[in-house]
Amino acid sequence: MLNEPFKAIEIEPETCTGCNICVDICPMDVLAPNAEQGMPPIVAYPEECWFCGCCAERCPQKGKDAIRVIIPLPMRVSVWRGDKP
């Protein structure tokens, strides 16, 4: 998608088995199954993600980091690192 505002979710094709559990459970219905069986789901509606992380947490390949939630830049926390402001 060329005009996507942010990625939201990145799926690693090497470790994803295409089981589509993430497609099934996403509360916002952001993901769609790949037309090709066994291939990673499509992030069909990245701008509708609410960043609950259920896709990544409940992924059977979680140990291999098959799904990564990418927090959009405007949402990243403002942090005061270390000792001095």
Next chain:
Amino acid sequence: MASRIDVIPVETDLLVLGGGLAGCMAAIKGIEHGVRVLILEKSHILASGQAGSGIDHVWGYFPPVHEKIGWTVEDLVEDHMQGVAHGFGRRDLLHFVAREIYSRMLDLEAFGIQIRYEDSPLPGGFRLVHQFHSVPTSLNIDGYPLKVRLTKEAKRRGVKILNRVMATDLLTTDGQVSGVLAVGTRDGSIYRIAAKSVILSAGGKTGRLGRESTGCVRFNLHLPGSLSADGKAMAFRAGLAIINMEFLGARRYGLANYETAGRPPRNTWQPAAAIVDAKGEIVVPKTTFYDWGDLERGYHIDAAETRRQWLAEGAITPRGMPSRKDLIEKGPYYVDCTGASEEEIRYVEWALQNEGKCKQLLTYLKEEGIDLRKDRIELGLGSREVGNLAASGLVVDDHMETALKGLFAAGDEVGGIPFGASPAAFTTGWLAGDTAGRRAHTQGSFLPAGENALDLLQGLCADIMRDRKGYGWREVEDTLQNIMDTYCADVKTGSLLERGLARLLELKAAPLRATCPHDLARCLEVRSLLDNAEMILRTSIARKETRKKPCGYIRADFPEQDDENWYAFSSIRMENGECKISKIPLNP
């Protein structure tokens, strides 16, 4: 054209609209009456609702601990009525939630949720932390897998679940509920579901009636983006009265700009988090671990004295959260865990693993190399929400039945329980399931439903899918948020509210357009949001007073609290196409 949309007929004895905590508890209890139970779920039951990504604490009265310190259910109700609700709630419902929650937690334990901890010094192995009462009342639980465990239990008992189906309209026959209409969010099919009892448990709240904190990441909300207050909207369209809609909450604060359910420094962030200013000076100190002292030697919190003190300070939250005003005038403020012990840090990390959206937050902090032991995260303003403190929703009797016979409400659909949250969901869900299940069992046959509502829904969906000149859901929702943020902001006036209502009614007349079932469902959500906004604007115009606590409701043109005329819930309902507003007086 309308007839092209398939209509799928479904029949069940007890129908539950929404499979969050309240809906799951209702279904699990309701099926004990030997009836067929069906949950309609707009998302997917394993991850839906406000607990879809977990909860880590549940307030309530927990006898093994509270009895030991001589604190009663009535004490808790008094705390909640005075300190949290400021007299603006239903004492009967609060009492019910407070006294029943312990039993529901034991049910959760039976369903496989951990509620006791070996390292706790408290009786029963419970962990209790401060939330908003004069003694600690928030029970820690390992709530991340709640929805998985509740789904498993519901299925084990024979409950049927239809995922990705959104209820849109209540069907009524002779003053009784006879079923609902619903739309498949993936295939656009229309369902006509006949039922003997219906429980409305669709969540009640929404964060989509104002811009989120970044202004551009649409669903960066502390509430699930899928919550669009569909239940209130369909009850309103069916002619039921909804109370307290004018109390669209003020913007909350949380981490800038990552919105989550748990907000520092209390609850999930205890005992590690303090709040500090830009110089590192402590604004709100951290709590001590467990905050309990030694129970065996006698516990010495004087609850009445504590309550008196925090009421004198005027706080809704007795344990010292900074106000929004503080944040704006004295900020930046930071969440500071750098003064915590390693044990306290690990405790907070455990809590974050279980609280809504916070497990993902932890993953993100790790990726960014942000360490709570040495780094501080700034606080910022978050999104507004409908419900919660002011507890808007339906009026129920003490069996959770609404004014429409056979229709029950549960969880955040129930009006009058300020900060009811998950304890209200667990307890009212269970009770609604019990009474609605019994009713479904004794009700002989299904009531015939007319065709009129079905024709209207078919026409609406066909128009949305056909109308090439209509507007996409995003632009309508953006316009709606502009209207609410401009004309129904934190400080309101009658003239701006009137202008907002006029603009809203124009927007309601604008046609919606979708090109796929996914967007059709979003359009139907926007329809819910528009109906909610109309209720909010109309009741805001009516309430000619300021009521800061607990509602954060400020009218610049009526700056005083007017107890003589407005110590009352507002109530709005539709009658013959017109909105009628009345008052339900409260007893102090």
